[in-house]
Amino acid sequence: MAGGGMGSWVREHVWEIPLRRYLSLALAAALVAGGVFGVRTAMREARQCAPGVSRPAGGSECLGVATGPYDFGQQQFHQVVDSIRQENSTLEAGSYVTVALMLPFTSSTPTDLNDIGHQLQGAYLAQYAANHDPTGQPPKIRLVLANSGTGKDSWKPTVDQLDRMTRSADRLRAVVGIGQSTDPNKEAVAALTKYHIPVVGSSITADDLANGRPGKDPDPYPGLARVAPTNTDEARALASFAKKNASKPVLVYDDPGDPYTNSLKRSLTSLLDISYDRQQSFARSDASTEFGNIVPTLCSTSQGTRTILFAGRHTQLQQFINALGGHNGCPGNSFQVLTGDEASYLTYDKNLDRDALGNNITLLYTSLAHPDAWAKNPPKTGGSTADYDILKGLLDNDKRRPIGPVALDDGQLIIGYDAMQLAVNGIHHSVPRGGKTPPLSAVGRAWSHVRGPLKVHGASGWICLDGHGNPYDKAVPIVRLNAKNGTQFVQLAWPQGRPPTENCPMT
Structure with a gap:
């Protein structure tokens, strides 16, 4: 070849x-x-629900921080979410910082969704007020929705994402909301504050989800502030009311309970000196059956109007009211049931036997806020009609965008508005001289100055924080749940037994 x-x-x-x-x-x-x-x-791509939000492999909830408009599949949130989108779209790059409203937006419980929707409306109204303030104080506020989900650990990817947003162009400077006082929310707050993210709790009340506790670590959540009183403060206010309106009350409590129910039980037991023989416990998993055994005991010892203190969640409270006022209840006997702010969830609960409230049961509870609390002859300190009227003016303002049907008597819109107000206050008071953007660390330190002349004039009452971020002597409305619908304001009560001084808590 x-x-x-x-x-x-x-x-x-x-x-x-x-x-x-x-x-x-x-x-x-x-x-x-x-x-x-x-x-x-x-x-x-199939798991992505919206920008910033995705469905983890094997999961059913869309988790994360919605950096664009997304209502998490909840039609009732649609209008207010779209209004937030439009407000955010007016902000120029570099002119704003971000605040995240963190709640379980994918909840399937109607009572929870009502509260979440109302807090969302309140947060938007506070954002609108901050961005349209005539003083033009920088920075502007961008509001985003962070879904903590409903699972034990579903908050983790959301918190990690929020941490990254503190170092990005988002300039995240605070997280507000959180929701109920549960163990997963305790872990979420611990993780957020470990990342040095300032947190403003709207409706968390448990004593062990707060700073200022006695022990080796008095401040386990550095940078946490709260709008709602602790359970101990709520119990103090409730106890002051009960001492004047009840004799030898019986305590019905959840065992083993959770952070909210346990701290409420401890506080009520000590403040009202309730002996063991005047206590009845139930297991949450079998509450409806156990109430069938507890009610006959209460009936047999009832003479005249009997006061029952209830330390439990709203689902079990609804079951208890139905059992106490049902056909197998106590005909001819009258009961006054006193409990904490969880009862506000029953305001629109369709499973509650309203006839029971109309017959022999009066349900009174400590609300976080109420629209009538400052309407007539309010005290000279602790809050004012004028402060509440600012929120009312926002609700009546036809220049702002629609937020959907509004309901105020459960207090959630008001408390959501005040939580956002506190966050905005901390942000604005942390801007360095000549600057426009506050350092992340400065916002959390600002809580220690929210007192005296720098107190926040909240729609729910003055927000004066102690050195641990807890509201000092916050107004506590005692509210009655009506038989037909809605609520009725009864009176204001105070953890310290009287309203704070003008310079709360600087005396």
Whole structure:
């Protein structure tokens, strides 16, 4: 053969066969890898619910921080979410900081969704007020929604995302909301404050989800502030009311309970000196059955109007009221049930036996806020009609965008508005001289100055924080749940037994 003979030809073609095989295998591997990559990309896209929000593998909830308009599939949030979108769209790059409202937006419980929707409305109204303040105090406020989810650990990806947002162009400076005093929310707050993110709790009340506790670590949540009183303060206010309006009350409590129910039980037991023989416990998992056994005991010892203190969640409270006032209850006997702010969830609960409230049961509770608390002859300190009227003016302002149907008597819109107000106050008072954006660390330190002349004039009452971020001697409305619908304001009560001085808590 020409060129190199037979030997050359054999060498060339012997090597050509394995080379083709190697190329074929390489091509097949590339196609497989490309297919896997494509499948993974498609799966990620399928799990993405909206910008910043996705459904984890194997999960059913869309978790994360919605950096664009997203109502988490809840139609009742749609109008206010769209109004937040439009407000955010007016903000120029570099002119704003971000505040995240963190709540379980994917809850499927109607009573929870009512409260969440009302807090969302309140947060938007406070954002609108801050951005349209005639003083033009920088920075502007961008509001985003952070879903903590309903699972034990569903808050984790959301908190990690919030941490990243503190170092990005989002300039996250505070998280507000949080929700109920539960163990997962305790862990979420611990993680947020470990990341040095300032937190403003709207409706958390448990004593062990607060700073200023006696012990080795008095401030386990550095940078946490709260708008709502602690359970101990609520119990003090309730006890002052009960001492004037009840004699030898009986305590019905959740066992083993949770942070909210346990701190309420401890406080009521000590403040009202309730002996063991005047206590009845129930297990949450079998509450409806146990109430069937507790009610006859209460009936047999009832003489005249009997006062029952209830330390439990709203679901079990609804079951208890139904059992106490039902056909197998106590005909002819009257009961006054006193409990904490969880009762506000029953305001729109369709499963509650309203006829029971109309017959022999009066349900009174400590509300976080009420629209009538400052309407007539309010005290000279602790809050004012004028402060509440600012919120009322926002609700009546036809220049702002729609937020959907409004309900105020459960207090959640008011408390959501005040939590956002406190966050905005901390942000504005942390801006360095000549600057526009406050350092993250400065916002959390601002809580220690919210007192005296720097107190926040909340729609729920003055917000004066002690050195641990807890409201000092906060107004506590005692509210009655009506038989037909809505609530009725009864009177204001105070943890210290009287309203604070003008310079609360600087005396």
